[in-house]
Amino acid sequence: MSATKPVMRIDIVSDVMCPWCIIGYKRLELAMARFTDSVDFDLHWQPFELNPDMPAEGQHLGEHIAEKYGSTPEQSEANRQQITDLGQSLGFAFNFDDQSRIYNTAQAHQLLHWAGETGAKGQQHALKMALFDGYFTEQNNPSDIEVLIATAAKVGLDADEARAVLADKRYEQTVKANQNGWMVNNITAVPAIILAEQYLISGAQEADTLAEAIEQVLSLS
Template identity: 30%
Template sequence: MSSAGTSGGLKRLIRIDVISDTICPWCFVGKKRLDKAMEETKDLCNFEVRWHPYMLDPSLPKEGRDKNEFHRRKFGSRLQAVVDNIDQAFQSVGYRFGSGGLIGNSLDSHRLIELAGRQGLDKQNAVVENLMIKCLTQQKCVSDREVLLSVAESAGIEGAKEWIDNPNAGLKEVQAKMEKYAHTISGVPHFKINDKYEMSGAQAPQTFIEIFKQASQDEE
């Protein structure tokens, strides 16, 4: 995508930074709603989306924990209502929430997203999409090496095996970003648009659309 001004009918470039965690259901809902908003305004704007790391629970083990038990401990008697609410949101974007399986430490997934970003934003977006689908709808464990390699292969990521197998690859960069966001945001998903507009939570498509329209009129 190349930058364009608004004069002469040229489309304006909208830069979107998304802070998210691959094990976060609402991050997936937020992503799909963002996708819909971008699709509906593609004649008005070009988009450049970058994904940034956040870990909701760094204490999760790499081998994973039972997802139902993890959520039961977190939500207690509210568990079923929480799961039903998430599933309803997933259905609104064309998916069903996979509440079973294992939930694992998301650090390696963020390292893979870091690698993908170095090879192109489209590849990075594909990795984020596929990781979330596998983890949140297909009940795969996001820390599973084979899941990570499968996602990397489907997105055409070069050098993924060596990267994933080296626990230090991209670690410093990912940790620095997570440290930054730990002090600047209160939760995920968090969206920053053109370094000017910010919002947290799985916003409705129309909310994004209104901001895109406003941003397209801002002076550069």
């Protein structure tokens, strides 16, 4: 990071299963690009499980949406098309199909926490992006340990250490505590973006809205 520019910390509370989280991030990315010459951004991905009780085998996406939100198959399909179109406009490919499933993300969040602890700048972010790509674009199962290890290795993290982290569950309680901490602070839906640890933006807001919020925080610093 440049020594001459201010640094703004941005925490993003999200789940790999959340399509609006990657849409929200892509919009944030557009907003941040407007400040390339004036601000360095320090991103931290924070855990939030949308479906903590989801079994390892997951659940069919359409069935899950119907049970959770009461959506008809037609409504669910329309929503997926809206998300796909939005993703395309932002340069992200959603490849939903008839076999798409929702999965448990507890271990993915543990791996993300570890990546954030490694000290190598950007590895947690790279892993998060790879997990989004793996799930939404490639239709991989992020609750599969081998998928998680391969994804970690893909972004330059140590595969053997990733396997050890998942095997001994060293970050399981820490991640749970972090999730509970966000919920105590009234974050009950994602994405939630916190600028400079003080300004909360809920939902996948437009890039203009996010840029205005960044400008406001900068004016107060």
